Amino acid sequence: MSSVSLQGENTQEVNREFLAWLAGFWEGEGSAIIEKRRVRVRIAQVDRAPLDLIQKTLGVGKIREDDRSGRNPKWKKVYTLDIGRKIESLEVLRLIFPFLKFRQKKIVEAINFLEKRLFVECSRCGSKFERRSASHKYCVDCGEAIRQKRRKEYFQRPEVKERMRKNTEEYRKKKKMRATVSSLPSSEVHQAPTCGAWPRRTR
Numbered sequence: 001m002s003s004v005s006l007q008g009e010n011t012q013e014v015n016r017e018f019l020a021w022l023a024g025f026w027e028g029e030g031s032a033i034i035e036k037r038r039v040r041v042r043i044a045q046v047d048r049a050p051l052d053l054i055q056k057t058l059g060v061g062k063i064r065e066d067d068r069s070g071r072n073p074k075w076k077k078v079y080t081l082d083i084g085r086k087i088e089s090l091e092v093l094r095l096i097f098p099f100l101k102f103r104q105k106k107i108v109e110a111i112n113f114l115e116k117r118l119f120v121e122c123s124r125c126g127s128k129f130e131r132r133s134a135s136h137k138y139c140v141d142c143g144e145a146i147r148q149k150r151r152k153e154y155f156q157r158p159e160v161k162e163r164m165r166k167n168t169e170e171y172r173k174k175k176k177m178r179a180t181v182s183s184l185p186s187s188e189v190h191q192a193p194t195c196g197a198w199p200r201r202t203r
């Protein structure tokens with residue numbers, strides 16, 4: 001399986017101690033929200049320093065500043081570290097997972113979601129490939145067609161099945177209508193005017 005290794009400025013600092021601290025910090029201040037197509041892994045903080053440290057150490061994410069003092073002078077600036085890319089989110093979650101004490105279930109859900117979106121599995125040998133690089137149509141290890149399996153999966157989704165059923169029904173209806181029209185005796189069908197007159201029913 002291909003995987004991305006995080007390369008921060010201080011890669012050597014990504015040690016157990018840092019990850020344990022990050023896991024605790026994330027448990028307190030962070031979130032991993034599963035949306036329709038992505039997982040938002042972020043940590044929001046009034047103090048920017050720890051976010052800078054995380055970004056610098058892991059080499060991922062962007063820090064956004066949210067100044068809401070215009071609305072309420074009592075509100076402080078909030079900084080949010082957002083790990084944007086899926087593959088980076090997955091890597092970070094995998095790194096902190098062993099050190100978590102409380103929110104493992106949430107993280108497992110997020111990891112599974114990301115893996116499903118990022119990787120495609122060969123149905124024959126079980127090798128996994130990154131979806132984006134899986135423009136190769138065949139499994140490198142065994143030669144099984146990869147895309148075909150994805151297609152099959154797609155057509156087995158209930159919403160797709162329902163849509164296809166409706167389309168077929170509509171098509172059959174139209175076909176039946178056409179057949180009915182063409183089976184009518186010619187006298188029942190409006191005939192094109194031959195002398196510029198308005199179409200009329202012929203006897």
Ligand SMILES: [Zn+2]
Pocket residue numbers: 122123124125126127139140141142143144
């Ligand atoms: Zn294979």
